[in-house]
Structures are given as C-alpha cells and as structure tokens.
Amino acid sequence: MLLALLLCYVGFTALCLSMPRHHDELLGYKPSGQRVKRLKLAGWSLLGVSLWAAVAAGGWGLGLVDWFAVLMASALALVLLLPYRPKLALALAAFSLLAAPVAAWAQC
Template identity: 70%
Template sequence: MLLALLMCYAGFTALCLSTDRHHDELLHSKPSPRRRLGLRIAGWLVLTVSIWPAVAVAGWGLGLVQWCAVLMFSALLLVLLLPYRPRLALILAGLGVLVSPVAAFATL
C-alpha cells in the first residue's frame, strides 16, 4: 500500500501544480501551457497507474477499496499541507517519487 500512497500523493501534487495559483505559490512562476498540459497528463496517469500496486497486493475486491482509502488520505494530506506548509507538500512529493522504486521492489 505504500507504493499506492506515494503514487497517489505524487499524482495529486502534479495536478495541483498544473493550476496557475498553486504553481505560482510553490514554484514562484506561472506554468507555460505546455508544462500545464504535461503536469495534468502526468498527474492523471500516475493516479490511474496507482491502482496496480493496490490490486497486486490485495486482489480486486479488497485492493480497490484500499486504493480508494489511500486516494482519499493522500488528497486530504495535500489539502491540509498546502495552506500551512506548502514547501513541505512539495518536498514530500519529491521524496515520494524518489522512494517509489524502493517501495516497488519491496512489494515484489
């Protein structure tokens, strides 16, 4: 479930950065249309692929339920961090991307 959590958080962060307001707040610049589109595609792709580790660990019946819980938890974490600790939200997403390969090998 750790891999699904890391992927969901990274996906939601990418979707968050695809908006002008959050991109400016976190990275102090406006995103170009190409970057905005790339972040949206990457965010939705990572969120879609995050179903795989949940289903691989627990099967379709329980895996989808656990994936929904991880999806809600990662969104809640990002929503709670953005107003108070925006830099921490961005750092956690970066760390999540770096730790994801280790979590992928741990599930095998």
C-alpha cells in the same frame, strides 16, 4: 499499499501544480500551457499506476477499497499541507517520487 500511497500523493501534487495559482505559490512562476498539459498527464497517469499497484497488492476486491482509502488519505494530506506548509508539501512529493521505486521493489 505504500507504493499506491506514494504514487497517489505525487499524482495529486502534479495535478495541483497544473493549476496556475498553486504552481505560482509553490514554484514562484506561472506555468506555460505545455507544462500544464504535461503535469495533468503525469498526475492522471500516476493515479492510474497507483490503482494498478493497489490491485496488484490486494486483488480486485480489497485492492479497490484500499485504493480509495489511499486516495482520500493522500488528498487529505496535500489539502492540509498546502495552506500551512506549501514547501513541505512539495518536498514530500519529491521524497515520495524517490521512494516509490524502493516501495515497488519491496512489494514484489
């Protein structure tokens, strides 16, 4: 489930960065139209891959339940970090992206 959690957090962060307000707050400049499209595609793709990781870990019965729990936990973490520690939220997303291959290797 660690892999699904990491991928969900990175996916939600990418979707968050696709909004001009959050992109400006976290990175200091407004995103271009092409960057917004790429961030949205990356965010939704990562959420889809996290569904695959959860189902692969627990089957369709428990995998979906675990995936919804991971979705809520990662979204809650991002929502709580953005107003108070926005740079920490971005650093945690970078760490999650780097730790995801290790979690994928451990899941196999």
